[in-house]
Amino acid sequence: MPELPEVETVRRGLAGRVLGRRVTAVEVRHPQILVGSPETFARAVGGCSIVGVKRKGKALAIELTAPNSEPPHYLLLRLGMTGQFVVAPRQAPLLPHTHLRLVLEEGAEELRYRDTRRFGRVRCLERAELDEVFRRLGPDAEEISEEEFLGALRGRHGAIKTWLMNQQLISGLGNIYADEALFVARIHPLARAGRLSPPAARRLLGAVKKILARAVALQGTSFRDYIDIEGRPGNFLPRLRVYQRTGQPCRRCRQAIQRIVVGGRSSHYCPRCQPRPRLVAKMRGRRIVTG
DNA sequence: GCAAGCCTGACC
C-alpha cells in the first residue's frame, strides 16, 4: 500500500527519469480513475513538458508546462491502495488494469498508471487548485515540527491509531507505518490521542520520523502490489515488526503479536510492549484511595 | 467475505 515512503520513492524515480520530457500522446483506457472528463484531461496534458515532481503526504503532483507558455498546471496522483505508476517501453505488453498511458517524447517510452482496485485517482489541476488540495492536508509526516505534532494531538478524543491515519492532521501515514510507529513508541493503538503524556507524544513523533526515514532509505514496503517506477519492489518488508504479523512472536519480547480493529482498520501490536494506558489510570486511582 | 485509502454524509 503506497504510503509516504512508497510515494517518495516514486517521486524520486520520476525526478530522475522523466524531468524535462514532453508528453506527446495520452490514452485514457479507464475514465473512472480520472477526476473530470477524459477529453479535457487529454487536451490539458498532451504536448506538455514535465518540469517538476512534488509530494505532500501520499499525494504526488507532477508539474507540467504547455509549449505556449501558459501558467503551469499539475497532474495530481493518488495511488490509493493498488496504484502503480511505471515507466515502460512503449511496446512492452500492457498488463491488465492499465488505465492510463502517457507517451513520452521520442516515442520509445511511456508512463503507465495501473490500479487493480481502482481506488486511486489522477487529476489535472491549476496551481490554485493544487495549493488548495495540499492546504487541506496536514503537515507532511517527514517535516512536521514538534509544536505542530503536539498541537494537533490536543483535544482529540479518538484512538491514536485513527489519529495517525487522519490525513488532515498529519499526512503520509497509512496502516503499515502507523502500526510500526506505535510499536516503536510503545503506545497502544487504542490510547486516546489527546491523552498522551508529553513524553509519550514526543516518543511517538520520534518513532514516526525514524520509521519513515528507514522505509524511504529502503524504497518502501511491497506488501502486495507496490512497485516503483522501474517496476522494482521496496525492501522494507523484512523490517516490519508488527504489521500483518498476528500470532508471530514480538521481535523485542517474544509475546505473540495481536490484531484488533481500530476505526474499522486492522491494527497489529504487542500486548506486552504496548500496554493499555487504562491500567495507569486505575493504579493512580487506587493510590489516592489507599493514601 | 475481507482488506485497503479516501470521500461523502449522518449524527451529536
Add this chain to the structure above:
DNA sequence: GGTCAGGCTTGC
C-alpha cells in the same frame, strides 16, 4: 466542529 459508518473495487 469532531467522530464514525458506508461505499467504491477485486483478488484472495
